[in-house]
Amino acid sequence: MKKRNGAEVFRITGARMGLAEDVRGRQRRYVISMSIRTLSVILTVILWNVERHVAVVTLIAGALLPYVAVVIANAGRESTPSLPSNFIAPPARPALGPGNLNKSSDQS
Numbered sequence: 001m002k003k004r005n006g007a008e009v010f011r012i013t014g015a016r017m018g019l020a021e022d023v024r025g026r027q028r029r030y031v032i033s034m035s036i037r038t039l040s041v042i043l044t045v046i047l048w049n050v051e052r053h054v055a056v057v058t059l060i061a062g063a064l065l066p067y068v069a070v071v072i073a074n075a076g077r078e079s080t081p082s083l084p085s086n087f088i089a090p091p092a093r094p095a096l097g098p099g100n101l102n103k104s105s106d107q108s
Contacts, residue, residue: 027073029069033068040065043055
């Protein structure tokens with residue numbers, strides 16, 4: 001993530017990005033997808049009598065891109081990033097060996 005002046009910003013909390021930034025990113029992805037679709041439809045019209053196979057491919061792409069663009073734009077918000085745990089595990093202690101229950105002198 002970068003600020004407008006170009007300085008890199010580091011995320012130090014588990015909070016998600018702001019809603020306005022999320023919506024802006026979705027709108028940007030949707031506009032890019034629709035621009036590709038528009039280019040695909042224009043290429044279909046231009047190539048229809050020149051190269052029919054390529055024109056059919058661009059026609060199919062132009063027909064499928066609106067669905068894909070909407071699905072991508074309506075995808076859920078980002079998941080909450082996982083932060084490192086503050087819990088420090090205690091050091092492992094060696095296990096005790098088996099006891100000797102047969103000797104009665106140990107119990108005195």
